[in-house]
Amino acid sequence: MVGHRLVSALRDRDAEGAWQVTVLGEENRRAYDRVALSSYVDGTSEEQLRLPDDDLRADPLVALHLGDAVTTIDRDARTVRTASGASFGYDALVLATGSTPFVPPVPGRDLPGCFVYRTLDDLDAITEAARAAVGRTAPGRRSAVVVGGGLLGLEAARAMRLLGLSPQVVEIAPRLMPVQVDDGGGALLRSLVEEQGLKVRTGVSVDGIRADADRLVARLSDGVELDADLVVFSAGIRAADTLARKNGLAVGERGGVLVDDRCRTADSHVWAIGECAALQGRTYGLVAPGYAMAEVVADRLLGGDARMTPEELDMSTRLKLLGVDVASFGDAHAAAEGALEIVVDDPVAGTYAKLVVSAPGGAGGAGTGADAPTLLGGVLVGDATRYGSLRPLVGSALPADPVTLISSGGAEPDAGALPDSAQICSCNAVTKGALCAAIDDGAHDVASLKACTRAGTTCGSCVPVLAKILTQQGVEVSTALCEHFAYSRAELFEIVAGAGITSFSSLVASHGTGLGCDVCKPVVASILATLGSIDGRGGHILDGEQAALQDTNDHFLANMQRNGTYSVVPRIAGGEVTPEGLIVIGEVARDFGLYTKITGGQRIDMFGARVEQLPAIWRRLVDAGFESGHAYGKSLRTVKSCVGTTWCRFGVQDAVGMAVELELRYRGLRSPHKIKSGVSGCARECAEARSKDFGVIATEDGWNLYVGGNGGFTPRHAELLVSGVDSATLIRTIDRFLMFYVRTAERLQRTAPWIEAMEGGLDHLHAVIVEDSLGIGADLDAAMAAHVDSYADEWRGVLDDPEKLSRFVSFVNAPDTPDPTISFVTERGQNIPASTPEPVLIGLPEVHR
Amino acid sequence: MTTTRPLENALTPGSRRAGVADDAALEPRRSPESRPAARVGTEVSGWLHVCPLQRLQPGRGVAALVGDTQVAIFRMEDDVLYAVGNVDPYTGAAVISRGIVGDRGGVPTVASPVHKQAFRLDDGRCLDDPAVSLGVYRTRVCGADLQIGLR
Known part of the structure; x- marks a missing residue:
């Protein structure tokens, strides 16, 4: 190297x-x-x-x-x-x-079955011997003795385990990794690797090795004899x-x-x-x-x-051994005169952290205030995430109280606070100053920073710090959708529309890279669904290759809940439902044991349906005249309404009629995020229309349209776009608003931030939608008309197609066996998920640096 | 390494990585259907027919029940197969088979549908949290049949 x-x-x-x-x-x-x-x-x-x-x-x-x-x-x-x-x-x-490799001069070290761990050729030989050993039909577990419990020894032990052997590590020092960690860190490291199935013997050496039939016996200095199929020497180098x-x-x-x-x-x-x-x-x-x-x-x-x-040579080390983070940097053993150690040892969390600092006003603190000790070094075991930010501080004054710097949830040193001379990448000796210079020269993402400075290309531990330095230098965040597409959602929409692309595979081949992911696939599925209705291809969202792109909820046309069951929401346009409809919903929920709840969008949600029950549930709902409510989709959810002039003494327009018309018009429209709406029959605003993406409020003269409202994490009131318009104008304005949003918003950008991010904001939106300043009005109108014409109920489409129906099974090889992990308890007369057992975190089989 | 793997799927290069031979010998003989799936790294003692390969849509997964083990089996767009544990380690929900597959930096992944953590399909490790992983199982295609290794 x-x-x-x-x-x-x-x-x-x-x-x-x-x-x-x-x-x-x-x-x-x-x-x-x-x-x-x-x-x-x-x-x-x-x-x-x-x-x-x-x-x-x-x-x-x-x-x-x-x-x-x-x-x-x-x-x-x-x-x-x-x-x-x-x-x-x-x-x-x-x-x-x-x-x-250093091989201690023990008798028998040259026997067949003894190896060193240094080159690819060594590994090939070890692999061959391990396979032969594993293939032997002898009682007992196949095992390997690893001589040396340092960095290389633990790596070798991990390799032995991967090869199917049970490794025993023999280290002559009283702790593992004696060079890098101290006694406290070594003790934790030992218990963590023993949990991973390693046997560790410290403070002993191998005295001799002898052959025993086709195995080896290693005799230790304390008299213990270990049976082994292989002995691997990794006791240092010369x-x-x-x-x-x-x-x-x-x-x-x-x-x-x-x-x-x-x-x-x-x-x-x-x-x-x-x-x-x-x-x-x-x-x-x-x-x-x-x-x-x-x-x-x-x-x-x-x-x-x-x-x-x-x-100035940096002897810092950070590595992951058998799933255990270990890092050591600077003066890890507090060798400097007067150095002090601050230790946070948390056996419950399985973490050990030590910082070595100069004594207040003592050695090494040159140029710093007497109150801020200088960081000299440290040891981290179990969790080394702070390594990247702490190591460059060696030689600098600590920016915060040392205990908080190594406590979980404590302060994180800020990359901005580092001096230009701080070494960010110790493997390649790259300072913060060199990185900043590279950023000034045009390296504006982590990949190009790595390419032109070599920082982060050896062990990779400083990569998170590179990202922080980029941000701190004011480099703008990329609008790329994900690693597979360098384009934003809006740009992709234009590409797909302009080039007439009809599949993800052709889009990723022509404009992207890799296989895609859970970010770009659903985005492209949404774009294809919108464009498919415009160009007349129409089709079901679960047709052909498109099905594989859909988010889990869209793939099963239902909303996954925390225990893996689904909730079912039939459309109840405008919140208007007949008694017969209510009875069907009640019967279905009763017969399938579903929990029912009235939603905020004036409809009924039925929870706890297993995936294989969905077709039978929907068969009954569709037969009774219900259709998909798209509660699962990034699409129009509901148009909430008050009763308006139909019943209300104060109503001035037919709010329910308008809400039903709007909901049926835009149902199934795929969009960058969910879309909610409401129609109020008078200024009292009982439908809370101004908290919706588009809200309509009746006036004596017609309708007022408000856009860009939402509840949720950052509540926003919708703002007035047009006022006092008739029904036809209202609908054309909403058509254009929604279609413009679907085409130009970013992924998961609701209407409020979309308008906010638009140059010119609401005024620009008004110009485009109402005054047709871009000359795209007719285009938007035609696109929405195509959507309305091509709408078909997605659940009926599934029930009519045996191939799509066949996906709704619990297990492909046991379609009638319910998922055994699902169980319910009763609360207030209804089924709710039995509290799931604590998630089982499965320990890592192996991790490498 | 992963992109050129043939359909006859050996999930790791070492075809024999035993180490549990004595455990297996102690267990009573059971019918294939009641035996658990064989994790990669354990001895395969038999193969269970799961379904026709045809049942797997390219780019999507299915769940299979093998003994008491729930396995999520994915068929990638290029027909490479992967099998990992179906239970999301974060929530205990048996839903991994319903996640979206893809890649991160060329490494094949599935995103848990619950909270979107990405898991490597080749070794089961969670890319967002290296301390968490899914089991990885052996599959093969025999004629038109998809089969899973039994312990």
Whole structure:
């Protein structure tokens, strides 16, 4: 990875092509993401792990020679020779040989069944052995002993479990991940991974391994013997410095090719970077310092003067092991003099958090007030969501009380408060200042920020912070519907209408990407339904491919409730219902044991119908003259009314008659959100018409039309659009208003915010609808006329179609068996859902970084 | 990895990931219909006919009852099949089969119809909350039949 970074950094900057690069690799594979090595076991392919290198492979100045290890370096002649006998001359030689796994010198470590965990080849061998073990028909569970309980050891244990083996982790230190976490964090980590089925033994080492039939026995220092099918060594790494040693280059006391702060060895033509290098005597086993070294050497080769500053090297780690979040950053062990630790340990929630801060007025607090301690480091176990916002604060004054920063529900540091020098991406050493500069240069979303700064491309933990910085820099939120369409709903409507597109699959193929999702599919279904009626295709919303696009409620033409049952709402236009109709509803509800309730829209909702009961319920309702009430759809719900002149002493117009006419006219119209309406027979406004998307209030002279009202989360009063108009004018105005809304509003945008967002607001709307300022009036009229003509009851359409009916079953293989999770209790004489048992949260089988 | 999977569906690359052999041996023999569905990672000891593949609409799911296990089976637009637990872990409602399928960043997903959390269809994990997941089950197509693996 580090060698790959060097080549790509060099090629990025070497505009004149001064360097011809030859890459010599021992492994027979191109560079791959070793950080994500474990994901290979659960199916990530080598292709997916490969580091992006298409540019380099096509680059005439880069040559790759893989599967051929370098055996000797002739530093006088400046040539290297490989195992196959090939010889290459060099002006500069960069050693990026990485490291080899450390295998403790225990007897039996070379027996068949013993492995190391380092390369894809190792994983292939382990997988093969694990499959063979799992395939053996022997009593007892197949198991693996993992030697080493550090980061890599726990990854290996997870891989063993994925391969069907029961892993036992043996760690010589008294806790897991001794380098990254402290005793408190280690204890919680242990209990969390044990819950995931790992067995953990700490404070013991493996003394020896012996074969026993076709299995292995590992003897531990405390005398315990563990049976195992496999033994995997993941007890740390050692710099791969053999080549340097053999060729007279100095190595560090604890291994590694000695280099200075330019990453150069004593030989001015030989450099070393990454895990094989001992920078001022110390080796680094993380990718971030390796990348930093690669950048320094690339700079030096091109005549720059970059230097490594080891004291600034970030050793932060965040990872997810077996579903457990672990993060460690800065001075995690409070090694600095006078450092204080603040710990929030919550065994109930399964979280442990520690911040290391400078003593008030003490060391490390330079430039900060005596009252605000400086953050030095920290450890997070169980929940590491704060890592992204806390780590960049290392070296800065804490913005809030440290306890609240690590308590659940506590303060979250604001990305805006970070200094420009704060390192946001520690893997690639990207500061907030660099990100802001990239945003100024036009990187206006997370993807392009990642592409041009490399931030967030290695471990990904800083990605949420990238998004915050974008917002804080004033980058506007995209109007793209979702990841599959770069267009807003209104734009998609124009595209579908203009191009005559009639299916989601052709739309996503021509104007989108991927398979779609629960956001774009229903939007496109709605657009297709509206346009289908206009261009005369008509059709049922559950016809053909369209059926798969519908939201769950539309798919079953009923409203799903919390226990998976549905509620049934027949249309009762204007709230007017005959006694016979009421009796049918009562009988149906009684016979099917449904809970009944009067809705706010002047109709009756019947709750608790199982999916397989819906056709029988609707058979009876349709036979009695009822039709779908579209309570399930983003469409017209109800037109509420008062009794108007029909009965009321004060009424001035026929409110019920108008409400029924409007409801029947717009029923089934698919729209960006639900649409509600009301008609009041006089200014007393008993139908609450001004709280509706379109409300009509009778006057002595005719009708007043109000638009843009709603109840709900943000109540809004509708505003007057036209006043004193006759019935025909009223209806034409509403036709245009609704059709304009359906065409141009965004997803889930009700009429009030739609008008508010419109340039010119209500005045513009008036101009378009009443004065036809855009010349689209006739078009809108025709579209609504087509809708009215093509309307058909959706439930009758289902009852008449055996194929559609066949979807209304509980289980495809047991259509008459009711869902056993549904049960009811009686409350105030009616069925209500039995309180569901606490949701069962199923623990993760596995998670990788 | 996921887009090129053939209809003969092996949900993970490892075809044998046992580890419960001793448990299975202790259980009495039962009829296929009463045996629970085999999770991915467990040994498949038999296959249960669920329905003709024809019954699954591309881009939509169905619920199947396998022993006491409710399984949601999805047929993607490209005919790849996935089977996950049908019970929404957040609400306990058995409705996952009624969710909308699609993808997030190329990963095949189903959105719970209750509160819209997206679950990966290939390994059952919830993309909105990595601590939550659905079971993942083995399916295959045999002739015109959709079958599900039994434990």
